[in-house]
Amino acid sequence: MTAPYASDPAQVRGRRVAEEESAFRSPFQRDRDRIIHSSAFRRLKHKTQVFVAHEGDYFRTRLTHSIEVAQVARTIAGALGLNGELTEAVALAHDLGHPPFAHAGEDTLDALMAPYGGFDHNAQAVRIVTSLERHYAEFDGLNLTWETLEGLAKHNGPVTPLRGDGPVTPLRGHGPVTPLRSDDPVTGSLPYTLADYNARHDLELHTHASAEAQVAALSDDIAYNNHDLHDGLRARLFDDDEIAGLPIVGDCYAEVDRLYPGLDRKRRRHEALRRVFGVMVGDVITRSRYLLEDAAPASVAEVRHLGRPVIRFSDALWGDLKQIRAFLFARMYRAPEVNDMRLRVHGVVSTLFPHYLNAPDHLPEEWRRDLAQAADETALARLVSDYIAGMTDRFALQEYASLTGEGARDFSDNGV
Template sequence: MRAPFATRADRTRGRLVPESESANRTPFQRDRDRIIHATAFRRLQYKTQVFIYHEGDHYRTRLTHSLEVAQIARSLSRSLGLDEDLAEALALAHDLGHTPFGHAGERALQDGLAAYGGFDHNVQTLRILTRLERRYAAFDGLNLTWETLEGVVKHNGPLRGPYAAGPHAAAGAVPAEAIAAYDARHPLDLDTFPGPEAQVAALADDIAYNSHDVDDGLRAGLFDEADLAGLPLVGPLIGAVRDRWGDLDRPRLAHEVVRRMIDVMITDVLAETRRRIAAAQPASAEAVRGLPAPLVAFSDEMQAHDRALKQFLWTHMYRHWRVNRMTSKARRVVKDLFALFHAEPNTLPDEWRALADAPGTARTARVAADYIAGMTDRFALDEHFRLFDRYSKT
């Protein structure tokens, strides 16, 4: 049964460029389909989540992560009576702006663009969806609905106003020129929380990467079950699995623990969100946006568990010496590519060189960053070899 505060596809605020809607799909179904068919979505298959693509076939990539987020988002939305298609579209789109090599590549582009407005993968997602995808005759980007773009931009919460969240909150302002420019043409209500489906997609992202990073970290041998035993969420689940199944091998143990983690976190989100629904009684998606706090959330206890798990993963996985070596190499690859293309835009492929300006300018810096951010891990490594290895013949 559809909740009264669910986003209504038949009441969408529309698209920047008006289009005749499909007779067979809702506007949000159409958004989802456009995202799946986008070039940027296909590239997620070979973009790092934590491990570079060649380190193993079974580790998560940005694509498999996005699919897991979409599955969780649909499940949560179904339980809460929300629009599943909108939640799925937001889940599938949320990581499109990530660079090759994950956060290591992003930090390298942040450094290179420090004097030119910076780089942020959430902002880059909006640039892809509204400008950089060039597939349609009538417009640049995918011309998605207001609700999908609002949810993507406010993935981490409001971008200005008293409830602003994320790394740009201290400034209390829109985090990038790209968002400000789009908002001026198609206002996204940047000072409110997003709609309920976007809030679901954001929580699904947390649930997915916490659980699969535990799985990948165990699989890679970066830590073992003894290291996890003291964590408030994971430790009791390991004990429960051991009590039920005895001395399982690591792959089975990891799977049994991770699927229980996902179930516990989903159950917590549903219980806490229903408690907040009962207290706030929102009558529409607009009412959800106007609340002083998110409607979809973990309980206080689960938020504490979430912080403890993130701190563990930061120490034992993201800063493990094996991962540090990979991220060091990745930063150098991206840094080298950016420096070359910024200084010598004539080395860019023709279609990108046509967009650039003179060497060393702000426009050329942004074009170089857009080109690099769109690369897969594999292509970035190959491009670096072609440009910097003296014996490369291409």
């Protein structure tokens, strides 16, 4: 049964370029399908979460992660009576803006772009689906519905404070919204690319997004908390006994041992971690049902203007997840092997960016066509940033090798 606060595909707020809707697919289903068929979505196959693509066939990529997020999001949306197609569209597109080499690549590109407005992967996802995908005759981008664009821009919560009403509660954590970046009184706390688009198409960035977009955001948390534990185990950065000391995880291992004594290591691990998944999903559904019943929003518009999220973990589970994240940060994200790779990929991006900035004629032909519109250095830097952000790990290494003679094999001796 659809809830009154669910996003109604019959009441969409339109697309930036008007077009006739399909007789067979809802507007949100068309959004989801366009995302799946986009070039940026296919490239996620060769963009990684933590490890660089060649380090192992079994580590998660941005593509497999996005599919896992969409699966979790569909489950939660269905349990809460929300629109599954919109939830899935936001979930599948939420990582489109990530550059190569996971967060290390983004950190480096953000630092290089600091003089030109910085780089933010959420804002870049909006830029991709509104401009950089160029396949349709009548428009640039994918011409997604307002609701899907809103979900991409602010699925983590409002991007700017409420107009005149002070701070609002973010989706994750418990403090006020923190401005992302601003030296410009006009754009406020908006990343450059998001401010640029929002000036032409107001996404109401001061409010929360729909409940569907909020579900996609917490599904992202659920998926990466679970699969980072799995990938860290596979990479032998820690072992089963160590994570069995973590909250939630320890109870799940204990339950598996009670039900299946003597189970082999691989099956034991899988059974425990799938239970971790279940605990997180169940907690979000239970807590969100309570929040929705308490707030009793009569429409999706009321969800947006509540000033607080309606999709959340319980405080107790949120505290447990912070302990798990602290463990992963110390033992995985900042492990010596991963830090070594971070330094190496920093060198790759730091070499490519100034090269193309100083020699834009080395950009591919289809990118050189936009040079005439690059009126100043900032516009040129954004063009170069768009090009590098769209690279896969593998292609970035190939381009780096063509400039320096250092190949991908030189990046694979870290023992992971």
